[in-house]
Amino acid sequence: MFSAQGPSLRELAVQALSSVERGYDLLAPKFDHTPFRTPDGILDAATDALRPLGPFEQGLDVCCGTGAGMRTLEPLCQGGITGVDFSAGMLAQAREAHPDAEWVRADVRALPFADAFDLAVTFGALGHLLPAERPALFAGVYRALRPGGLFAFPIGAPPPVSSGLYWALLGFDLVMRMRNAVWRPPFVMYYRTCPLHAVRNDLTAAGFSVATAPMTSLGRRQDGSPRYRLVLARKPGEHM
Template identity: 75%
Template sequence: MFARQGPTLGELTVQALSSVERGYDLLAPKFDHTPFRTPAVVLDATAGVLAGYGPFTDGLDVCCGTGAGLMVVETLCDGRATGVDFSAGMLARARDAHPDASWVRADARALPFTDAFDLAVSFGALGHFLPSDRPALFAGVYRALRPGGLFAFPIEAPPPVASGWYWFTRGFDLTMRVRNAVWRPPFVMYYRTSGRSAVTADLSTAGFAPTTVELTAAGEYRPGSPRCLLVLARKPDPSR
């Protein structure tokens, strides 16, 4: 869970009572010592699958945080690697970790790119967007990709009802809904608002051709029941 260098309970409480942007600015110096950072096993599994879909030249990490996903971009792309996030604190940490990458501070619902990348990835960010926000997010990624470009991101597969994780996520989302009903500014973070059907439907509406594959290398709830699915959304290329 939390490493010794991670945030205290008091620091987490202050973050949870802040806006999303301010909360991550506060958490940034210790973020990599929390369980919120995308595990290396998920990053490695994603890179392993995407290696079969290249080659890629320029890559974008959407909602890059402290830059964990840049490992995937830098591994797969021969050209420039770019990260975008709206937290200045998270971007500062990312710059330190990946000095050769480019960094842009922007709201992911209004990405400032057009036909600039062959690959876009995102890790652990969808829970910070309400379903009503996804059309703007996906439209921006679609616009940022070149024809034939690929948008890829892991989502959690539904956990078994009998598992502790199933009930934790239900309880967490309920707690956040209560918090946001009684406290301002809201802190948007939900586990159960980004199911496969809803996400792929929104991607299709944005113009993508989405599919999903099981990310079995990232772990299983039980044999044959993967913890993660990898969403692969291709921007059509009219010339092909």
């Protein structure tokens, strides 16, 4: 799962016992050599699904980490692109990799933007928010977008109960809940708290109109349904 350039077991243990912010500050220099970084295949599939909906001007990567989402924003946005994250360590890596982008340190539950972007994306970050915190994120993205702007992110289909992945994700979430029950500060990272129906309801409550697009290049499940969908949340108004 980890390359030779990735973190050691000790480094992962220290991260797991830290806060989310401090943990990612520590992990940042080696983050791109871990399986936690969004794979290029998912980024490219998102780019392909969004391309017919553009072109876009200003783009925003929410919870940008080391800047992997620039792979999607750069070919789609004709204007500037911005990444926002609360980890100074992750932003330092992103700034080094993409010096032409704008990087902002902020809590995504209180985004400091208004009517500034035409496209916002996020990859692999919703599990860092408790379900009760999602409305604040979605409201902030809504404010950050111009009328007609689009918020997009991939979401995976739940694995079948008979699969090893189902039990691995369930086990991880249970371990994290036990860890957070007995250790402070908490480290919020859960894989099973963002089902599509709940995310759709929260986006709708924030004012978005919500659709999804199948990411067929990422494969299909045995019943023929796509393994991943791209959530497309549109802010009402005319896209300029």
